[in-house]
Amino acid sequence: MTIVGVLALQGDFAEHVALLRRLGAETREVRLPSDVTGIHGLVLPGGETTTISRLIDQYGLRDPILSMAREGAPLWGTCAGLIAMARKTEGRDDPVLGLMDIDIERNAYGRQVDSFETEIDVPALGEARFHAIFIRAPRIQRTGPEVEILARLEDGTAVAVRQGALLGTSFHPELTEDPRFHAYFLRTVKEREHSSRVAAG
Numbered sequence: 001m002t003i004v005g006v007l008a009l010q011g012d013f014a015e016h017v018a019l020l021r022r023l024g025a026e027t028r029e030v031r032l033p034s035d036v037t038g039i040h041g042l043v044l045p046g047g048e049t050t051t052i053s054r055l056i057d058q059y060g061l062r063d064p065i066l067s068m069a070r071e072g073a074p075l076w077g078t079c080a081g082l083i084a085m086a087r088k089t090e091g092r093d094d095p096v097l098g099l100m101d102i103d104i105e106r107n108a109y110g111r112q113v114d115s116f117e118t119e120i121d122v123p124a125l126g127e128a129r130f131h132a133i134f135i136r137a138p139r140i141q142r143t144g145p146e147v148e149i150l151a152r153l154e155d156g157t158a159v160a161v162r163q164g165a166l167l168g169t170s171f172h173p174e175l176t177e178d179p180r181f182h183a184y185f186l187r188t189v190k191e192r193e194h195s196s197r198v199a200a201g
C-alpha cells in the first residue's frame with residue numbers, strides 16, 4: 001500500500017490529508033522522524049515558513065526528509081512548503097531544505113493584494129482551468145534549467161513547478177474542491193514507488 005505523508009507541524013495539513021483521503025490514498029501525518037519510515041511521498045503544507053523551519057529542526061525531521069528526497073521520493077510543497085523546498089529565499093541566509101533549483105521572494109504580491117484567486121491553465125492536469133488561491137504567496141523569481149514550469153500567471157510568473165520528483169505550487173490546491181493536483185502528485189508517488197519496487201526485485 002502506498003502511504004503519502006503530510007508534514008503536520010503547523011499550517012493547513014488537515015486539508016491536504018482530507019483531499020488525499022478523498023482520492024483513496026493512505027495518508028500519515030508526519031511529526032516525528034519515525035513517521036517518515038515507510039512513507040512513499042511527502043506533502044509540505046502552507047503555513048508560516050519560519051515556524052515550520054524551526055519545528056523541522058526541533059523535531060529532528062531535517063535529515064529524514066533530506067534523505068527521503070535524496071532517495072528520489074516525491075515531495076510536494078505548497079506555499080510555505082514551496083519556500084521550504086527552494087534553494088534560495090530572499091532575506092534568508094540559509095534555505096530551509098534547499099532541494100529545488102528556484103529562487104523565491106516571500107509575500108511578494110504586495111500588501112494590497114495579500115491574497116487573490118485566479119484561474120490558471122495547467123496543461124498537465126487537462127483542459128479545464130484550475131482555480132488557484134494565493135495567500136500571502138511566495139513569488140518564484142528564477143527557475144533553474146532542470147525545473148519544468150507547469151503553470152504561469154498571465155504576466156509569466158511561474159506558479160507551479162516540477163523538478164524530477166519534486167513538485168511545488170505557490171498557491172493552495174488543498175483549499176479547493178478540485179482534486180486534480182493531489183491526483184497528479186499521487187500518480188507521481190505511485191509511479192516512483194512501483195519503479196523502485198521493480199528495481200529492488
Ligand code: GLN
Pocket residue numbers: 045046047048049050078079080081083106107135136137138
Ligand atoms: N507568507 C507565508 C510565509 O512566507 C506563506 C503563506 C502560506 O503558506 N499561505 O511563510
